[in-house]
Amino acid sequence: MKASENPNILFFDAPAKAWEEALPVGNGRLGGMVFGLPFTERIQLNEDSVWSGGPQDRNNPSASEYLPRIRKLIFEGKITEAQELCTFALSGTPEEERHYETLGNLFIEFAGKDTNVSDYRRELDLSTATVTTTFTLSGVRYKREVIASYPQNALLVHLTADKAGSLSFHAQLGRGGKPWEEIPYQMQTLRRQAYNNSVDAITARPGNVQLMEASTGGRDGISIACGVKVIPSGGTVEVIGNSTIVRKADEALLIVCADTSFREADPAASVLERLERTASTFWQALYEEHLADYQALFERVKLEIDGQEDIVRFFQFGRYLMIAGSRAGSLPLNLQGIWNQDFTPVWGSRFTININTEMNYWPALVTNLSECTEPLISHLHRIRENGRITARKMYGCGGFVAHHNTDIWGDTAPQDVCLSSTYWVMGGAWLSLHIWEQYLFTQDIGFLQKNYGIMREAAEFVMDYLVPDGEYLVTCPTLSPENTYILDNGEKGVVCKGASMDNQIITELLRACISAEKALKPNGEPDGPSGERKDRVDSTPENDSQSFGMEKSISARAEEVLKRIAPIRVGKHGQIMEWNEDYEEAEPGHRHISQLFALYPGSQIRKEATPVLFAAAKKTIERRLSYGGGHSGWSRAWIINMYARLGEGDLAYENLRTLLEKQTLPNLFDDHPPFQIDGNFGATAGIAEMLVQSHEEEVRLLPALPEAWKKHGRVEGLRLRGGKILTVLEWENGEITKAVIE
Ligand code: FUC
Secondary structure: OEOOOOOOEEEEOOOOOOHHHOEEEEOOOEEEEEOOOOOEEEEEEEEOOOEOOOOOOOOOOOHHHHHHHHHHHHHOOOHHHHHHHHHHHOOOOOOOOOOEOOOEEEEEEEOOOOOOOEEEEEEEEOOOOEEEEEEEEOOEEEEEEEEEEOOOOEEEEEEEEOOOOOEEEEEEEEOOOOOOOOOOHHHOOOOOOOOOOOOOEEEEEOOOEEEEEEEOOOOOOOEEEEEEEEEEEOOEEEEEOOEEEEEEEOEEEEEEEEEEOOOOOOHHHHHHHHHHHHHOOOHHHHHHHHHHHHHHHHOOOEEEEOOOHHHHHHHHHHHHHHHHHOOOOOOOOEOOEOOOOOOOOHHHHOEEOOOHHHHHOHHHHHOOOHHHHHHHHHHHHHHHHHHHHHHHHHHOOOOOOEOOEEOOOOOOOOOOOOOOOOOOOEHHHHHHHHHHHHHHHHOOHHHHHHHHHHHHHHHHHHHHHOEEEOOEEEOOOEOOOOOOEEOOOOOEEOOEOOOHHHHHHHHHHHHHHHHHHHHHOOOOOOOOOOOOOOOOOOOOOOOOHHHOOOOOOOHHHHHHHHHOOOOOOEOOOOOEOOOOOOOEEOOOOOOOOHHHOOOOOOOOOOOOOOHHHHHHHHHHHHHHHHOOOOOOHHHHHHHHHHHHHOOOHHHHHHHHHHHHHHOEOOOOOEEOOOEOOHHHHHHHHHHHHHHEEEEOOEEEEOOOOOHHHOOEEEEEOEEOOOOOEEEEEEEEOOEEEEEEEO
8 A cells, every 4th residue: 555645545556466455345245355457357246145054053962961071170170181072072063163255256357458557546535435446548547436335235336438438348247266367358368267166157137237146055055146237328238148248338337236045035136126226326326325324424533643644544444344344234244344255264254252253343332333233233133042052052051152253144052173262152241242332332222122131141141151169150161262371280271160251251241231230120111212223124133022121130140140250360470360270371472362351342450440450451461462462463453452441552552553564464454364354443443442431430531642642633523431422532742622522
């Protein structure tokens, strides 16, 4: 990416050579990566429900039988034996959930043999959610605008030129192993080999439509339909084979729609219908509709910091990705948001819920995009359905459980056979806390009433799962994602009882349930104006009686359990203890810093309330960093948020700079490596956390302002817990000059 003074612009002076240089557009469901190639434009496509296979029941049938033995072995310190038994008795059967896949590519192949391109520019404008490519070729200035319209659920490509009759091209959909040829098709001798080796059909349909159909395979697997409709102005159109060939047009609009059997009984019919519906409106009106929809969200928050345009861009890019990747009716943001070019992406591009999915949603509330959490909340309803079965079958517990990953079907059985991550039961509990956070930020009692059942059932599971250990109740088996400890005899272990993170999540969740029940009142009647949401979609289990009101209160039980959860403790290095014993860590610079959940995103470690733990939290990060911590993008992003909570503006900033300059790809996507989107969202949340923090009745303005930001800055529209908005906050030389909270 080239430097630009405008923080809303990401621009390149050349087409993308690699996927990591392409620019993303999205409307929650449909995503595109625009390469901006002059002769064979490539827009790599995604649809959020293109996943492998159908739903599975992977609950290990031996789990409940072997659970007591596993627990006994752990209590006896026979960790290696316990772990071996976990791999057989607790792993999923089969071990893997479904994974996300690419939808394919749209190629626009232009006629001509001149390759002498000049004055090239490709940019993403965050203020309009538009990717624009401009260049000069054979004396003609060409312009391509690409948007993903949420109101139309369509991706739109608008082609223009400054000389009439200059557009000659055909559009080609593809789904295959080989992406594209960079040279003009009229110069190629072998075209499209392996472009399309993963499709079932590509056919011409009436109205200059090319329809691609495909399926992802597996029992009850997903069927896909994707169509492109070409609407030229001027020139001629001819359909040959399955191609629509446009010659000498003045202008053209290409509409791309996609659907799968995850949502539609007949995805092809729904795509064809939507293509025609979208085509009934002119480009200008479609564009204005897109702007109105997008800007209503994007423009809520404005940020300026003198001399820090790149940081402001990084902040707003995270908000852009949230609006582009998570809208009402879509699936939640996965490990790559919605943007993925692979058939078997790294870590399946699933929903990893031992940090990554949670981090994806950290900025949603504070940066005033609470509508964008709808997919997460809806998916939690799916997860709960499966999680009830997993809780009962595997552990004999009530409520619902989810382990460290889930998929499109909301699968809740353990994923992988990975000692350091698989046998952990807190994923559902952590995710459920998002409901409480959303209530704290929005004060929407209707939302809480509708979704509280999820929090309660997550709490019911953990309370059932706990076992006595002396004066305490502990989770067992469990682990501290994804670190390894060293026993006194030198043996290494992962599986344990009562990991510190579990205690912290349980504490946070049970306290939240007690507060939620107080807010909702025992009879389930909301005590505020109904916050009934207007933007809910069919996929939301609207009539889920379990989530309405409160059938029963768990407050009394939660109070009792809370008394028996071990407190957060400080260990021999002055650090927050990660396990219930003060073990040495096998990897002291580990990327996960699970034992600091209570600092961020939790709120149990606070400067005034827990000064000793506050100091130990700082030590913990220093220790991690001194051993090479923060090496994955998301880990660095977590550290930024934690330093912000610690009031360490300069340290937060130092890590933000490292993330942006060393752990970010050319198109500003976060680099794990490889690309993983959580670091983008974590960074956006971190920047907000440096500017304002709100807990209970207290609001802290500029709690972690680094030296580099002191000169002058202004932020508008951040949201606060308690339902208020920081309408404006302005500072000069580190002093607040204006602050309005409404
Ligand atoms: C966890 C992390 C990895 C990665 C993966 C998707 O396993 O430890 O770093 O983020 O999830």
